[in-house]
Amino acid sequence: MRITGNTIFLPGGTSGIGRGLAERFAARGNRVVIGGRRQELLDEITAANDGIESVRIDVSDAASIRDVSVQVQERFPETNVLLPMAGIMRPEDVTTGGFLDAAESIITTNLLGPVRLWAAWADFLIGKQDAALVTVSSGLAFTPLALTPTYDATKSAIHALSDAWRLQLAGSGVQVIEIVPPAVRTDLMRGPNDERAMPLDEYLEETMRLLEQQPDAHEILVERVKPLRFSERDGKRDDLMQLLAGSH
Known part of the structure; x- marks a missing residue:
């Protein structure tokens, strides 16, 4: 993937790693179209950063993904990179059935979201010059945290999808790159003050x-x-x- 001169669609770009990557890509000469649900955050980020545009999108909603993807493709036909960043991480107690609602929400956002996004963008990006699909898994895809089993599982699935998609897309012109973060000081779980996590700026x-x-x-x-x-x-x-189980 080239580091400059792209037009990047980045759903999940209003906070944490997503916002940080959006701002750094924009600073390096890329146009970045961030997506999120909260209009006030979208407005704040676009006002503060030249090179960043925004759209409202709910990645837990299939119709929103489909409709907004069409809008972005029409407004920004030069888009060549898809970077689905939206994700949620919640603790679960699976000793009772009360975890189900949280598990379903995590699966919808973290797994169905990227799958639906790629389905909406595949025909548009395949064959385009310098096209890339950038997925985001986690270190917990490989060494799970007992407190967050469904989150871990969705990130394992993203890793498997990335490998399989890369094989299928070989020769299509679409590069598949998997970003694998460790624990980072963001709003996920313990938040920006978690001393055990990697500082956000350092990670970015x-x-x-x-x-x-x-x-x-x-x-x-x-x-x-x-x-x-x-x-x-x-x-x-x-x-x-x-060790991870004992630290939470």
Whole structure:
């Protein structure tokens, strides 16, 4: 993926990693179209950043994904990168059936959202020059956190989809890149004051540097995520899972 000169559609760009990536891509000479549900945040971000446009979209709603994707394709026909960022992470207690509503919401946003987005963009992006699909999984896709089983599972699914989509899209002109964050200080779960998580700015700077240095990479792995990503290979998965379980 080239690091500049793109037009990027980034649903989930109003906070956390999504907003940070949107602002850094815009600063590097890309046009970025962020999407989100809260108009006040969309207005705030576009007012503060040249090169960022916005649309309202609800990635938990299939009709919203379909309709807004058509609008973006018509307004910004040069769009060549799709980067679905929207995601939710919630604790679950699976010792009773009360976790179901949370689990269904997580699956709808984290898994069905990116699948529906790609379905809405596949015909538009395939064959386009310098096209890319950038997916976002998690270190917990590889070493799960007991407190968030459905979140972990959706991110494992995103990893599997990324690998399978990459194989199917070989020769189509669409590069598939998987971003794999560790715990980062965002509004997910413990929030920006979680001392055990990676500072957001530090994560964003390392990720942008890796995207620039590794334009053909399949996965973007900051150093902090590698123990989780390679825990099974390194024979440390069970120990890390127990450590993670004990830290919450």
